Amino acid sequence: MNIFSLLQRLSSFQIIVLSFAFLIGTGTILLMTPWATQDGQGAALLTACFTAVSASCVTGLTVVDTAAYWSSFGQLVILLLIQVGGLGVVTMAVAITVGMGQHVSLMQRSTMQDAISAQQIGGIVRMLRFVLKFTAGTELLGACLLWPHFARDYGWLQGIWMAIFHSVSAFCNAGFDLMSSRGGGSLMAYAGDPLVNLTIMGLIVAGGLGFLTWADFSVNRLHWRKWTFQTRIILLMTALLVAVPALLFFTQEPISGWQALFQSVTTRTAGFNTMDIETLSEGSRCIMIILMLTGGAPGSTAGGIKTTTAFALFMTMVSVLRMRGDVECQSRRIPTETVRHALAIFVMYLFLFFGASIAIGYLDRAPMIDAMVEVSSALGTVGLSIGLTEKLSPLSQIMLMFLMYFGRVGALTMIYALHKRKKAVPCRLPEGRLTVG
Template structure:
């Protein structure tokens, strides 16, 4: 059986899961080569694999410093993993197929549809072209805006490389930086409006999702013309940025720029302009909630997703209002969507608490510290209080599995492991169960 006949036997969800695994494997091997590290010895298996997983899953958690440990070749490998992982391996593969002038088959279109969470298969190639153009244009604009600042501080050659690296890392919501072990991510630029606005803009551009931007490109800001999903994503984004920023600003001794940046980056980006270790436990708990929520469907962000959180909130409201249907803005949210949202939430909650307790038990870590690292990995965020690099190999492997799960997605993993069953003509009798 050749590879093509094997692929035809796999579902689109299984192809997505497998593609990320192959990307991680390839990245690990490249990072283990002598050219990938500063000392010319190559990385050991664990740091190479951890970095490859973190980059491919656009997380940003690291066990070695990106700037001082990896060579320029190693940094380039990491950047390519971030770019491919952010857009999705399937998206890049289909893009290459289109670029070579070859026909995109039905299986490729179906896989692409699932990869970017498109609602229909029609126009998927046109959507792909929009994704590539939007990504290239946004990342190029971000690099141009960052270039003057980094060129001033590091020279034009190194500054140019840093501008490109941080622009792609921010748009893909990865959080990798080249500031060095003493740079503290972007803490040196905490008061720089240009760097703050550019990085925040790139993070939000990637986190809103390509389907959202495609809708906005057609309907602009005509609210009633936008799709129901786009309106929900925009509303949730505004709330999840404004409210936490206000809380951070009033509860912590930080500037307005730092409060706003922390609110934006916590969703899934992983950059920081302040020392997270100095935050109070209350602020860390808010960070955990934001990191678990994540960005929009079909975006470069991970997490539970804003639409999933919204569906659960509206389901709660419908129960409180004694309504039979889950309703919002003159629309009814399908019961199947609510069921999926609930399943995703429970899966994330079980993994979050289970691994947090396991890390606390294995490495004797404080529970709040373990919860920050676990939510950062599960939500593919990358923010860290410095615990990840101190963890045992067992705990680091658990974080790698969480990053992989968080990037692939709960529903994709479920559908990849189980074939959809055909509907049966009969239903079992109800079993009465009292809850409350």
């Protein structure tokens, strides 16, 4: 059986899961080569694999200093893993097919639809072209805005590389940086630089809103009444999850307004920081955990349970409190299947979050709040760390790798990949009465 016949036997969800595994494996091998490290010895298996998982799953958690440990070749490999992982391996494969002038098969279109969370298979190739153009244009704009500042500090040639790397990393919500030894780590040296702050935040939000949202903008512009229901919900949730936490950070911590706003934006999925998060209070760390688990929009470069999932859960609670039979909002009814999916995703994330936090706390004798921060960062593919990840045992680091992989692939994709859909049962079983509350 050749590879093509095998792929035809797989579902689109199984292809997505395996494509990320293939990307991680390829990245691990490349990072283990002597050319990938500064010392010319190559990285150890666990170090290479952890970095490949983190980059492919656009997380940003690291066990070594990215700028000091990896060579230019190693950094290039990481950048390519971030770009491919951010857009999705399937998206890039279909893009290559289109670029070569070949016909895109129905299986490829279906897999692409599931990869970007499109609601219909029609126009998927046109959507692909939009995704590639929007990504290239946004990342190029971000790099152009960042270059003058990085050129000033690193020289014009190194500044180009720094601008490109951080623009891609920010748009793909990865959080990898090449300046960890400068100014305290990550983007702390630019905490008071409005242009760098606004550019990075803009790139993070652009990647986190999702390609379907931007496609809606491109068609309907600012005619908000024509926006889809999902677009309006994503924008509402994004605005709330940026403004409210920023205010809480500003009032709880001795930080500037720029730092509070940046921390609110980056915490949901990006992994950059302009302040020392190890100094944050437990209250602020709890806010970070909630934001990291929530994540960005579906069909985006962000992870987490997604803003739409959180909204569906909240409106379900509201409908119960109002004694309504349906979950309603903005003159629309949210389907029961959507609510069931949202509940399943939420419970799975909670189970993994608490289970992994307890396990890491037990294995490494780490404070529970610290373990919860690292676990939520991995599960939400965020990348923010309070310095615990590199100190963890190999078993705990492997646990974080699984969480990053799960968080990037997605809960429903993982479920559908592991189980074949069964035909609907023609009859329904009798009810079993169960008292809750």
